[in-house]
Amino acid sequence: MRGTSSRKPKIGVFFCTCKGSIGKNVDLNELESRVKENPDVVLCIRHDKLCEKDGQAFLKDQISNTDVDRIVLVGCTPRTYEEVINKGALEAGINRHLVEHVNIRELCEWIHPDEKSATEKAVFLVLGSIARVAFAQEVLDKQVILKNNNVLIIGGGIAGITSALELIKNEISVHLVEKTDKLGGRAYELDTQRLSEEDVILPNINELIKSDKFHVMLESEVVDVNGTLGDYKVKIASKDKEEELDVGAIVIATGSELFDAIRILEYKYDDADVIDFFELEKMLVKDEVKVPSSGEIPKRINFIQCVGSRDENKGNAHCSLVCCTYAIKQAAKIKILYPDTEVYIHYMDLRGPECGFEEYFLDAQKKGVNFIRGRVAEIQKDGKNLILRTEHIELGDIMSLPSDLVVLSVGQQASVETQKLADMVHLPLDKDGFLGYYNDRFEILDRRGISIAGCAQGPRGVARSISDAKKAVREIAGIMKKGFTARSIHSVIDETRCAGCRICEELCPYEAIYMKNVKDHVTEESRLISSVNLAVCQGCGACAMACPGGVPQLIGYSNKEILAQIDELI
């Protein structure tokens, strides 16, 4: 690492012409001559393509052959190329805080067609960055190790179980909180025909229970979550007691819940012979289907798809993905059990996102399952018989179908628990009320050590829940075992100058600032001052703005740097 101790900064300026695409509107010669006037600039050089292998080698060569200690890279957008181009500079021993990236391609070359204004703007931008980098200070990366390595898993469904297993394999202690009195969730109740991976549930549970790193709390609920990555304090209420757990990270695997069909009055879910697919599944596990009211084998069964799905007025706008596959599976099995029973499936669009669905669908058709396109209008009761009123969209007919048993394929929706929990840990819900795509969008640090697994992210099948959970947990395991590198931009508080007024603590949107006791260096009395939790600080700068004494400073954005840059720009 090169020292920056000498008073006078030695700045190297590299121009990248982006394979000749910069230089038509921006006059690079003029720009270079203006840059060279600055006494701090010791190197000013041009290259065709700094982002490629030879460009990087060139960059490293130039840095090691001269005594520059700060770099300004002038070229394209830092949004996509900053890391790629900076790499060479970092490898040559320049600290990442001493590298500035100026975009004169998008900001000057492409949008200013006349040479004068393009060049003028480029000159200001580059000189501004040179002025700024002259005041930049070297900061080394900080490695942060977490205090607490236990992980809390909320939800004992298939996603929760898989997460627990994966964590235990990595020798991390796991606390699992489950609302009901047994593990396994909805997947545990399913008949096995469609899902080959389903039979992993029971052996997995048994393996979990044997492990001494697994602590399970059944019939319990999380009521409060405080703290942050590495230091969560979670209040858990069981039947008779309330206890507090200290954990380092949290996996939310609260799953989804089934739509309550009673909300759609026309489908008469309160009638004994109108059941949802989950109740049918419980019958199919025993290989027998009976009409609940009479106990006889049904002669006509109607499946109604999209109950509460794709229906903004009475249910949810989203599609639940798995119901078409389920209904077809159930219908085909009923046809195998009772070949004489008439089976109808009323659908809007048949959707099976997985491979093999088409064969499955054709197989059901061959077995004699009838598919009718149209949303069922209502179910009427005529004496003891149920009558479905629907339109066969393809024929344009209005049909009345008598039925012994009606199965409602209810969709999945965000569970109340997920929503409560999201509130506790301050996560945004998406428009359907799920914690969707949260894992993919944000790094584990940005998520404060919270991962989402399974149906809490949105409707999905067993197989995807399992692979989801494995991926979500892998990140947590890494951070629990090895710690992490703190963000390069974060707030720093000078302990001797902080007066402990707590303005920044209240203001910080990420709750990254906490108060700690220190001994005053003059009076030797103990007093409270603010301190920054590096695991959480996002480098937003709110504390730096608010402090009446200007004590917190954002690395890379100190007042000196910013003012120097502004001076050049105006």
Next chain:
Amino acid sequence: MSSDSIKSALVIGGGVAGMQASLDLANYGIQTFLVERQEELGGRAYKLSRTYRTHECKSDGCCMDYCRECIFTPKFGELFQNENIEIMLGTEVDDISGEPGNFQITLNTGGETRNLNVNAIIMATGSTTFDADKIKEYGHDRYDDVITFLELEKMIVSQRGEAESFARPSDGKIPETVNFLLCVGSRDSNKGNQHCSIVCCTYAIGQAKDLKTKYPDMEVYIHYMDLRAAYRGFEEFYKEAQEIGVQFIRGRVASVQKDNWDLVVSTENIDSGELMEIKSDLVVLTVGQEPHRGSDKIAESLNLALQSNGFVFGNGTKGIAVAGCALGPRGIRYSVEDAKRAALEIADFLDGGEVVEGN
């Protein structure tokens, strides 16, 4: 050739899945060889003008175009710079032998062969699109203005930046009526493949929306069987398309013929039962995905079983992982997810210490 301590892996295929898998493997400290048959990386995804994210992903608010340059170029940079990755373009795999932990690979770069020892393999050979010429009724082989959705993407990419032009291939006129035909070669066991390709509905709606937004007077029809993409956010995507005036007609199109000068799309609107003939200036065939030629050979030499639709079964052999469209049709997002999972599997396998020492 493989040294004692450094573990190595071969990634076959340089599409999005192969690229992501290579990057992840390299980041796990595994020496990675990336082999691509074509002369450039990026696969089919690189040919698209932009990716259609439905409402599921709006985290990145500053640019909604997601042009390929923004997504791919930095990735290419990372790949070519990474010291753990060796990229071999224009190279095919001739032979694979050995066992998990110690595979012997013969590579062929334009006639030159090279032998390689690796500890693990990721197969990311991808899929190919259905050849629209096989369905004669749609006239892809006869009429210039019947194009596949990839050709439409190519048109959009090549005409990007030119002022407001969207010229059809035959005479350079801006089409007034465009028909999108879905499920071309999909869900059709007689002339094409039985499986559904999952991504085509989203793509067609995305393209139709783009056209309709750019040219509000253009008549845009989408002929579909079932509207499928069930992923979240799609429902709103679909509704938006309906609201801006894209017309959805349910029914498989019978034929596309030329009547004097115009193309005529003949179909039955299943919902209303009427037979329709729509004059069309441009017909876009949304062809499905099917297994890549040559991927079955590789699957065989890796002892991987094939599904009934010709795609590869992913699970099974240790030290071998499959990612991306080789497993079946899927979109970019799922290919990338797959690749991350596959790289994890391989890293776990190689971590497990079951590496058989090389010769």
